[in-house]
Amino acid sequence: MIVRHKNRYLLVEASEPINTKDASIASALSESIGAEMGHIGYIRANPKVVHQFCDNAFIIRVNRGYERDLILATAFIKNIKGRQVALYTISTSGTVRSLLETAAKLYGIAKRTSPQKS
Amino acid sequence: MSGHFDIALFDVDRGLQERLGYDKVYSAGRDLLVSSHPAPGIPAIATGGDSGALITELRKPDVIGIAFDGAYIDKKAIEKAAEYGKPVFIFAARFTGLCGREKGAALHGLRKLFMAAHSLKARVVLVSMADSRAQLLSSAQLREIAHLISGGQDGGMMSWGGIT
Numbered sequence: 303m304i305v306r307h308k309n310r311y312l313l314v315e316a317s318e319p320i321n322t323k324d325a326s327i328a329s330a331l332s333e334s335i336g337a338e339m340g341h342i343g344y345i346r347a348n349p350k351v352v353h354q355f356c357d358n359a360f361i362i363r364v365n366r367g368y369e370r371d372l373i374l375a376t377a378f379i380k381n382i383k384g385r386q387v388a389l390y391t392i393s394t395s396g397t398v399r400s401l402l403e404t405a406a407k408l409y410g411i412a413k414r415t416s417p418q419k420s
Numbered sequence: 421m422s423g424h425f426d427i428a429l430f431d432v433d434r435g436l437q438e439r440l441g442y443d444k445v446y447s448a449g450r451d452l453l454v455s456s457h458p459a460p461g462i463p464a465i466a467t468g469g470d471s472g473a474l475i476t477e478l479r480k481p482d483v484i485g486i487a488f489d490g491a492y493i494d495k496k497a498i499e500k501a502a503e504y505g506k507p508v509f510i511f512a513a514r515f516t517g518l519c520g521r522e523k524g525a526a527l528h529g530l531r532k533l534f535m536a537a538h539s540l541k542a543r544v545v546l547v548s549m550a551d552s553r554a555q556l557l558s559s560a561q562l563r564e565i566a567h568l569i570s571g572g573q574d575g576g577m578m579s580w581g582g583i584t
Contacts, residue, residue, distance in 0.1 A: 315439060317553040370564055377561035380517050380554055390558040392439050408439050 310369040310394060311352070312362045313401045314376060317388040319357035330383035338375035347371055353398060356409055361401055369394055424559040427452070427465075429551040441559035448549065458483060465509055475500045485509050485545065491529045495536055502542035508533070511549035512557055512565060530569045538573065 322328050328351060336344040347368035354360035364372045376389040392408065395401045405411060424442050432445040448454045451463070456473065458464030458480075466477035469489040474497040477483050486501055487509040488494065501508055510533070515526035537544045546566045550556040557565070 317556070373560055374564045374568060377557050377565055378516055378523070386554045388554040388556060390440055390556065391560050392441070392558060394560070
């Protein structure tokens with residue numbers, strides 16, 4: 303029997319604008335998360351930014367079962383690439399679509415189509 | 421709305437309060453005082469490292485709870501807090517910015533505080549007490565930190581019910 307791999311998605315807001323599409327920022331963010339979760343925890347959770355819909359809010363995909371570890375890790379991140387930045391986890395969901403609906407309500411942005419597959 | 425409250429050392433705008441999952445983020449200095457000798461007439465959290473002084477402050481009706489300075493834990497003060505039905509506050513901003521071993525040691529100390537309070541049937545409440553946006557935490561993050569400190573025990577750390 304093939305078991306479907308399931309993910310969870312976290313809506314994260316940064317205290318300052320950050321561009322996660324910038325490779326160096328994305329790498330620094332991954333390093334910060336990895337430093338908090340530890341190498342093994344990071345590999346197990348496999349967090350990845352999948353969608354940024356405004357200057358300081360984005361969606362992180364994580365393997366199901368490790369979302370609480372990621373919430374904890376983001377609570378301890380206070381610095382990304384030398385800049386003082388805090389990350390707040392706003393919401394958690396099993397689908398990107400529902401997070402985008404939440405984001406549309408919270409940030410007053412127009413509903414977007416699904417993000418690019420990565 | 422989640423029924424959660426937090427305390428910060430600055431005014432958090434209403435939109436951010438809602439996004440972070442709080443009903444209200446109280447502003448220390450305006451909505452309540454955090455002081456070793458709080459003035460009467462305003463709700464306050466008494467802080468300090470002296471058992472006698474904390475117990476004296478606990479008797480005052482305006483004092484809503486106590487917070488220990490640093491790694492100091494006093495069982496007598498915790499016992500009195502339980503007797504008066506007032507919580508022991510933990511300020512997350514004191515340890516979230518620490519690195520490596522320092523953070524580990526701080527969390528270990530807080531677990532000892534939690535275990536002492538839990539055995540004496542005192543309530544323990546975690547609030548951010550952030551002095552800037554960089555120190556703020558969402559209610560989900562506070563919940564996970566509380567879970568980490570309490571070791572996931574039943575009847576673990578409670579979310580603060582706000583000023584009543």
